[in-house]
Amino acid sequence: xxxxxxxxxxxxxEMGQEVTLRCKPISGHDYLFWYRQTMMRGLELLIYFNNNxxxxxxxxxxxxxxxxxxxxxxxxxxxxxxxxxxxxxYFCASSGISNSPLHFGNGTRLTVT
Amino acid sequence: AQSVxxxxxxxxxAEGNPLTVKCTYSVSGNPYLFWYVxxxxxxxxxxxxxxxxxxxxxxxYGFEAEFNKSQTSFHLKKPSALVSDSALYFCAVRAWNNAxxxxxxxxxxxxxxxx
Numbered sequence: 001x002x003x004x005x006x007x008x009x010x011x012x013x014e015m016g017q018e019v020t021l022r023c024k025p026i027s028g029h030d031y032l033f034w035y036r037q038t039m040m041r042g043l044e045l046l047i048y049f050n051n052n053x054x055x056x057x058x059x060x061x062x063x064x065x066x067x068x069x070x071x072x073x074x075x076x077x078x079x080x081x082x083x084x085x086x087x088x089x090y091f092c093a094s095s096g097i098s099n100s101p102l103h104f105g106n107g108t109r110l111t112v113t
Numbered sequence: 114a115q116s117v118x119x120x121x122x123x124x125x126x127a128e129g130n131p132l133t134v135k136c137t138y139s140v141s142g143n144p145y146l147f148w149y150v151x152x153x154x155x156x157x158x159x160x161x162x163x164x165x166x167x168x169x170x171x172x173x174y175g176f177e178a179e180f181n182k183s184q185t186s187f188h189l190k191k192p193s194a195l196v197s198d199s200a201l202y203f204c205a206v207r208a209w210n211n212a213x214x215x216x217x218x219x220x221x222x223x224x225x226x227x228x
Contacts, residue, residue, distance in 0.1 A: 104156030
């Protein structure tokens with residue numbers, strides 16, 4: 001099993017540009033999560049999906065952020081337009097049944113200049 | 114609401130000595146509790162979990178944690194620390210009646226093991 005795969009590993013972009021982060025969860029996992037990690041705010045849950053359906057997006061900072069899961073093997077997190085304060089490491093995680101551990105990808109380090 | 118507190122930003126311990134990383138939680142009802150470890154430039158890795166049963170839970174790499182319901186704590190322990198244990202450790206909680214698998218993480222504790 002390759003684990004949760006995120007791309008790209010690093011993204012540097014200018015303020016105002018659109019950024020798309022990608023995630024491939026572990027096959028067979030029903031839950032997919034997007035987290036953001038910063039020094040100031042720690043690890044924040046942005047949104048999670050169950051069986052490809054968004055369940056809770058209350059952590060999405062603002063309308064500039066959107067997430068989709070068109071099928072069980074792919075999800076995207078999009079920021080449009082990006083701002084310097086969006087600079088962070090974004091993690092995708094997946095899990096099976098509801099009390100099973102989360103498996104994290106290695107993250108995408110986003111820098112917005 | 115559910116929350117986790119990790120009161121120490123950093124824990125320093127000498128190699129070979131026992132280590133403890135503290136965690137307290139707050140949930141409505143019974144908790145599911147987890148410990149994760151994060152190495153530099155990597156995602157979080159699962160160490161161990163408490164769902165029900167024995168209060169002492171054993172996990173990966175020789176780590177264990179003790180669930181204490183009266184103190185609402187789930188401290189991570191290891192009898193003999195290794196330099197390679199140096200990393201960032203996160204405690205996480207989910208209420209048993211939370212329909213999804215939405216974990217709330219603590220702020221993390223950096224463990225430094227010195228030779």
